[in-house]
Amino acid sequence: MSLTVVLGMTVLTGCGGATAKTSGARAGKSADFPNKPISLIVPFAAGGGTDTTARALAKAAEKVFKQPVTVVNKTGGGGSVGMTEGSNAKSDGYTVTVVTVELTTLPHLGLSPITYQNFKPVGMMNYEPAAITVRADSPWQTMKDFLDYAKANPGKVRLGNSGTGAIWHLAAAALEKETGTKFNHIPFEGAAPAITALLGGHVDAVPVSPPEVKSQVESGKLRSLAVLDDKPAEVLPGVKTLKEETGIAFDYIGTWRGLGVPKDTPDEIVQALSEGFLKGMEDEEFKAFMKKNGLTIVSKDSSSFGQYVKENDERFGKLIPELGLSKK
Structure with a gap:
């Protein structure tokens, strides 16, 4: 198992990224966050790779947040149903959604009503080529x-x-x-x-x-x-x-998993979630789970993940129509 960590909270333009800059009043608002359980929406069925990875991370994150992180499976539409529900949740940080590469493919296939712009990125946890x-x-x-x-x-x-x-x-x-x-x-x-x-x-x-x-x-x-x-x-x-x-190399396509929250979630809450889940990815039990299952931890914070998702969306926005698969 390899572990890649990309850190550095910066302001994103058009990506819904969190900023590290908050006023004293706003920072105080998130000082006690979280103070109740967090729901983690998984847009795929229980028992699958995305579900088991999310449950392992939820268990690790509970140690950081000192609150339960409860997985809720919302299936259908190749992930679209769960991600749509997550994007429409209350913007208070207590509903986090597992977002996958399908967030950047389904809209261009005409199969999802939402895009990455409906979320603020929390962080990336996994990539497989x-x-x-x-x-x-x-x-x-x-x-x-x-x-x-x-x-x-x-x-x-x-x-x-x-x-x-x-x-x-x-x-x-x-x-x-x-x-x-x-x-x-x-x-x-x-x-x-x-x-x-x-x-x-x-x-x-x-x-x-x-x-x-x-x-x-x-x-x-x-x-x-x-x-x-x-x-x-x-x-x-x-x-x-x-x-x-x-000798051939190009911009490869692979599958990834990450976390997002509704786009209107306060930046300081996004930052708190990003830091907490990143710490969860460093948990020895989580790393052992990923290694046992042959999965690669690729960890990006809110800003880095937001930029990565934006680039994926732009690429699929070109490739899918070229393949004649766009139903827009």
């Missing part, structure tokens, strides 16, 4: 083999993804665009069924996260060819990055 993975008996031994074949045989490589317009479809589309290849994208209802299809020989490869293929790679059933990131994934030892394998 894509890894191109094939069956152990695949004829492609390297990423170069895979891309060379794809270039020579446009549309023949069947690439299973987690759904049309979902993050792993977009990650594969970005790879396609940057390498001059053309894949046959096969959508499934999530990464797990795409991996099952790969194991059964129904697709040739999947572009999902390292933790999602970790157990199958370790058992010798699958083989990852490259990680689409600037650095290798700890859970896939020996697997190089795309740049190390091919």
Whole structure:
């Protein structure tokens, strides 16, 4: 498990970021915050990766806030239902929402009524890149083999993804665009069924996260060819990055999780939440949970996370229409 921490509270323009500057009166207003339980909305089902990560962080944050942090699952719409409810909550800091990369993709797909601008960012907690993975008996031994074949045989490589317009479809589309290849994208209802299809020989490869293929790679059933990131994934030892394998590097697409509050939440409350949850991410039990599950802690404070989300939104605002997926 790797831990990346980006700190430094600054003023954001157009990102809804918190500022460190408050008057004495306003600072006093948050001096006793929080003084009652905090609700943490998770926009996905109980038991999934986002839910279990949120529950582990909630447990760690309780030690910091000295108040219960209660997870509430609000599912539907690929995360849109829960994030919409969170954005419309009371702006007092007592309802925090787990926001995911879908906050910056669903609006451009015409599938969500809200955008990142409906939130003030609290902080980022996790990031996972894509890894191109094939069956152990695949004829492609390297990423170069895979891309060379794809270039020579446009549309023949069947690439299973987690759904049309979902993050792993977009990650594969970005790879396609940057390498001059053309894949046959096969959508499934999530990464797990795409991996099952790969194991059964129904697709040739999947572009999902390292933790999602970790157990199958370790058992010798699958083989990852490259990680689409600037650095290798700890859970896939020996697997190089795309740049190390091919010399190709670009602005990779991956999945992330963070926290947000309604856009009108006072800045000093946002700062208190950001500092508290960041401290929670340093908790040994939380770090042990993330390592056990092969997840990477990438920690950004309110300002840094706000800028990161804005850049993601701008990128998907260009890529999704290019793919003909925009329904606006």
